[in-house]
Every structure is written in C-alpha cells, then in structure tokens.
Amino acid sequence: MSIIDDIKRRYITGNIIEKLILINIGIFIITVLAGLFQKPYAGNMNFIAExxxxxxxxxxxxxxxxxxxxYGFLHAGFIHILFNCIALYFIGNLFIQYFTEKQLLNFYVLGTFFGGVLYIFSQSFFPLFEGKNSYLVGASAGISAIFLGIATYMPNYELKFPLIGYVKLWQVTAVWILLDIIGLVGNNAGGSFAHLGGALFGFLYVNKASNKEIKWFDGLNALFTKKEKSPLKTVYKSKEKRKSNPDLNQQQVDKILDKISKSGYDTLSKAEKDFLFRQGKK
Structure with a gap:
C-alpha cells in the first residue's frame, strides 16, 4: 500500500480531529511547494498564502x-503547524469525549471566524498597529475556541503532567490565556488578539448553552478568601456524629425493645415511639 493510499484510508476512517489535522498538513505542503516554484520577483508571500x-x-x-x-487552515512555518496540530490532537480528543464531532467542527470554524473579526478590529482601532501592515494565518483561534469550550464546560477536570502531577483544566487554560495577554505587546500581537477572539467565543457559547453559571475562579477564590467560622458548624457536626453512631442507636433500640417486652408498647413515651419509628425506616 502506497503512502497516498494510507493517507486516504486514515482520512476516511479517522475522526474529525484527524481529518482537520490532515487537511492542515496537506494545505501546508501545497503552500510550501507553491513557494518553491514561484518566481523570485513574486514577493515574500506565494499566491496561495496571499x-x-x-x-x-x-x-x-x-x-x-x-x-x-x-486563514485558519494556513500556517507560517513547520514549527507553527507542528504545535497547532499537537494542541488540536490532545484538546480535540478531550472535547469529543463530551461533545460531538460536528460540534467540534463548529467550534473550530466559528472560533476561526470570531478570531479573525477581533484581529481586524484590533488592527483598525488600536494605536499599537498604526502604520504597520500584517496578515493572519493559523489554526490557533479555532483551537482556542475548542479549548475554552471544554474548559468552561468542565473546569475542574484534572490533567496529569510529567514532573508536575495533576492540574485542573481551568488552571491550564488560565496559563493559555495569560500567554496570549502577554503576547499583546509582542511581535505577534495580532495573532494574540485572534486567539483571544476564538477563546471568547468558546467561553461565551458554552456558558450560554449550558444555561448555568460557570464559576471559573473558585480555585483562586479559595486561595485568597479567608473562610469565616460559624458557631452553627460545631452544632451541626455534633448532630451528624450522633446520627452516624450505630452503637449508640442500637443500645437505645435494645433498651426500648426490652421495655416493650416487660411493660408493653403503650408504656413507651412519644419520644421513644418516634425514635423507634425512625430507626425502622432506615
């Protein structure tokens, strides 16, 4: 079996993540080949990228x-597409454990769209980009939408990292977003705006669709918020402890049963009858 046939088979039998990865790799190879054959005076970009x-x-x-x-299917270089494909593979496979493949494709496409919208907005209205010309390529905005979507849906999901241990998904996502915020003052500021646009779509869509409040920063609140002690807490714990003591309950039941055998049921007090009734329902 040739390599082409093997790629075709993988594409046909693969899930949506594998299909997207293969499409991105295929377009990248075509773009590279087009760059090799373009004329020297054609400029920095080949006609496909342009x-x-x-x-x-x-x-x-x-x-x-x-x-x-x-633009979400083009990449600027080998490292660019390598990291995007790795991120798409791991994040995407986590996503489709809880959502459908069709939903993943929607997040990828719509995240790319809203990332592009925020990119154009930033280039047009932010003084940072005044007098500069740029263009946008890369799947990162779509991947950010997928990442924020699954992280918003299950923020306390734990991932295991070598040498670190278990880390909650919202913590990984916070680092992801922080890097993009820092990147707003770097050489790829336009790309960072696009990533944040895709991320914002993923968060808002899941937050709205789930019809529930997403408490993203419960972990941070727990670190910086001092818990107030309540005087009722001790009373509550004491009551639970008495309820959960089977030996004490059994002793009282035996005492009541012994009283019934000697004097009859009618000699029991109301409290003893209620206690026996509650124990019988367990």
Missing part, C-alpha cells in the same frame, strides 16, 4: 470574504 490569508483591513475582507475562514 489569496487565502486574512488581511489586516476591512477592505481586504470585502475583497476576499472567504479569508475570514480560510
């Missing part, structure tokens, strides 16, 4: 409306 990447202006979006989605 035609399908997202420009930093609103007018560019009107010229290439498909680029608001197509």
């Amino acid at each position: 035609w399908f990447s997202l420009d930093d202006t609103l007018s560019g979006l009107f010229t290439k409306p498909w680029s608001i989605i197509s």
Whole structure:
C-alpha cells in the first residue's frame, strides 16, 4: 500500500480531529511547494498564502470574504503547524469525549471566524498597529475556541503532567490565556488578539448553552478568601456524629425493645415511639 493510499484510508476512517489535522498538513505542503516554484520577483508571500490569508483591513475582507475562514487552515512555518496540530490532537480528543464531532467542527470554524473579526478590529482601532501592515494565518483561534469550550464546560477536570502531577483544566487554560495577554505587546500581537477572539467565543457559547453559571475562579477564590467560622458548624457536626453512631442507636433500640417486652408498647413515651419509628425506616 502506497503512502497516498494510507493517507486516504486514515482520512476516511479517522475522526474529525484527524481529518482537520490532515487537511492542515496537506494545505501546508501545497503552500510550501507553491513557494518553491514561484518566481523570485513574486514577493515574500506565494499566491496561495496571499489569496487565502486574512488581511489586516476591512477592505481586504470585502475583497476576499472567504479569508475570514480560510486563514485558519494556513500556517507560517513547520514549527507553527507542528504545535497547532499537537494542541488540536490532545484538546480535540478531550472535547469529543463530551461533545460531538460536528460540534467540534463548529467550534473550530466559528472560533476561526470570531478570531479573525477581533484581529481586524484590533488592527483598525488600536494605536499599537498604526502604520504597520500584517496578515493572519493559523489554526490557533479555532483551537482556542475548542479549548475554552471544554474548559468552561468542565473546569475542574484534572490533567496529569510529567514532573508536575495533576492540574485542573481551568488552571491550564488560565496559563493559555495569560500567554496570549502577554503576547499583546509582542511581535505577534495580532495573532494574540485572534486567539483571544476564538477563546471568547468558546467561553461565551458554552456558558450560554449550558444555561448555568460557570464559576471559573473558585480555585483562586479559595486561595485568597479567608473562610469565616460559624458557631452553627460545631452544632451541626455534633448532630451528624450522633446520627452516624450505630452503637449508640442500637443500645437505645435494645433498651426500648426490652421495655416493650416487660411493660408493653403503650408504656413507651412519644419520644421513644418516634425514635423507634425512625430507626425502622432506615
């Protein structure tokens, strides 16, 4: 079996994550090959990257409306696509344990879309980008949407990392978001805005669809909030302890049964009858 046939088989039998990875790798190879054959005077970008990447202006979006989605399948280099594919594989497989493959594709595409929208907005209105020209490529916005989606749905899910141990998913996601926030003042500030746009979509969509309040920072609150002691807490614990003591309960039951055998049921007090009734329901 040839390599091409093996790739076809993997694509047909694979899940949506494997399909997306193969599509991204295939487009990357085509883009690299196109760059090798383009003429030297064609510029820094080959015609595929230029035609399908997202420009930093609103007018560019009107010229290439498909680029608001197509940029999410292009990558700037080998390291770029390598890390994105690794992230998509692990995050995506966690996502489809609780959601469908169709939902993952929706998160990828819509996360890419909203990431592109925030990218164009940032380029147009933030003084940081004044006088600079750029273009956007990469699957990171779609991956961020998937990541924030699953993290919002189950923030306390634990992941095991070598040399670290178990870490909650919301903690990993907080680091992910923090790196993008720091990146807003770096060389890839536009890309960081796109990542945050995809992440924001993933969070808001799951938060709205789940119809419940997502308490994201319970862990942080526990670290910095001092718990107040309640005088009722001791009383409650004491009551639970008496209820959970089978020996004490059994002694009282035996005492009541012994009284019944000697004097009859009618000689029991109301409290003794109620206690015997409660024990009989257990």
